[in-house]
Amino acid sequence: SKYRSQIVELLHHNQHQYLSGQKIAEQLMISRTAVWKTIEQMKQQGFIIDSIQNKGHKLKSYPAEWDADIIQLVTRQSAYFKQQYVFKEVTSTQAVAKEKVLDNDRPFIVISEVQTAGKGRFNRQWDSQGDKGLWMSLVFSDEIPLYKITTFNLFISLAVARTIRSVSGAKAEVKWPNDIYINDYKCCGFLTEISGHANAIQQIICGIGINLNHQQADFPAELQHKATSIKEMTGETVDRYAFLDSLLSEIEHAYQQFLTHDFSDIKAEYKMYSNIWNRSLQYTEGTRKVTGQAVDILDDGRLVVRDEAGSIHHFISADIEI
Ligand code: BTX
Structure with missing residues (x-):
């Protein structure tokens, strides 16, 4: 339904109260039937909405799968990323981002529920099952002098570790140059690729994989002894939208720091977060x-x-x- 994103937004912003169908219909200038139909459809798509006669509708929880309308509400807060592409399944968000970079010179985000061929560094595999983690590629678009790029990963990894600590309380540590560990188990990896010319970098394509809600048994046998998720370490389910929201603001902050500061300015903090x-x-x-x-x-x-x-x-x- 074409009203879906507006209804999602209204329910999202009024989670502490019931909104009557009448009120929603008036606000959006559509019929009550259209409201009802859209809400029924959202329920089928995994939104838990409490609907009570004479009271209205209240959003209780989001679908387990990434929902483009909710991601849009989150990313709309972003001062930097103005566009996002959300998929149910791709080979790799990094591959999709690299394709889109060819005709898009603005900063954007690619997220997918599942990656069928998620990539680590040196063409290694990245296990990216549905409804468990955050598989995302961020495209930054600014002219950056070549010499600076060696510190990009350090700024970003600090942002990811800070996010995990503040959202979940788990003691996330950075493993130089681009992994995040909790208690010596890997819960996040990222991969930075660049495009540009001989004097400057024009775009940075940063792929981030974060294990949010896996149980240990969800990982394939070869990862059992080295991988973990935030949930496995804290016992609490991570709200993926709240996590994404915090992550994007930490990353944007770190990226501005990267543009305007030297690594030496964050070195003391980075070293404190480091597990080596x-x-x-x-x-x-x-x-x-x-x-x-x-x-x-x-x-x-x-x-x-x-x-x-x-x-x-x-x-x-x-x-x-x-
Ligand atoms: P890396 O080469 O440092 O790590 C890859 C290695 O990590 C694998 O060889 C395996 O041993 C282990 N591994 C694989 N999957 C997982 C997992 N889910 N959790 C913990 N350990 C694992 C790190 O590469 C960079 C990974 C970037 C992934 C993102 S996801 C979004 C974007 N799209 C894409 O294809 N890659 C990036």
Whole structure:
């Protein structure tokens, strides 16, 4: 129904009270039958709406699947992202975003319920089942000098960790350069790709996968011992729309910081959120393998590791075995 998004909005903003069909009809200047039909249809789509005769309708909960109208209400608050594409199923939101970048030079968001071929770094697979997590690609569109890009992931990962902590209370930690862990289990990964020319970056396409409401048994066997979700760690179901809302505002804030500040300005906080200090870990970058302890992060984002023999190594984006 073409009134759906308006009715969703009215119910969304009046969740503490019943709205009569008459009132909705008057506000939208449509018939009461149209209101009733739309609400019936929404119920079939998974909205829980309490409808009481002579009182009206009250929204109790949202559909388990991502709903484009609600996402639009959330993203409308965004000062930066002005467009969003919501899908039930795609191969990968990152692939879709890269296609859309070709004829869209404004910032936008791609979200999908399911990804049939979710990608990690180096073409690894990202497990992205429906109704469990947030699988999203964000396209940032500004001219950015090349030298800055090595710190982008650090700003964004801090934003994701802050969001998880504030929404759920779980002690999310960043694993340099682009994962989020809770209690040494991975709950989020992201993947940053860029387009531009020799002097500047024009678009950043950042794919983020966050495990929200999986139970441990939902993960495939090979992830059982390394993956987790926020719900698994806190015992509480994450409201995906509230999470998305907070995440977008943290990310926008972090992105503005990234544009106007240096990594050195957030380095102390980043280091406090980081889970790699004071432990011996294995670092792999290309064919280079080093076992040692991380000792610092440089202002350009590179990680400094001291190996067991005492030699110092610098990494730009190593894989770290936890
Ligand atoms: P990564 O290469 O650091 O991590 C991939 C590795 O993480 C896999 O090899 C596997 O061991 C493990 N893994 C796979 N799925 C999960 C999961 N759901 N939870 C925890 N661990 C897992 C990290 O790559 C970047 C991932 C980005 C995913 C987003 S989702 C939206 C966007 N679209 C897309 O195709 N990718 C990005």
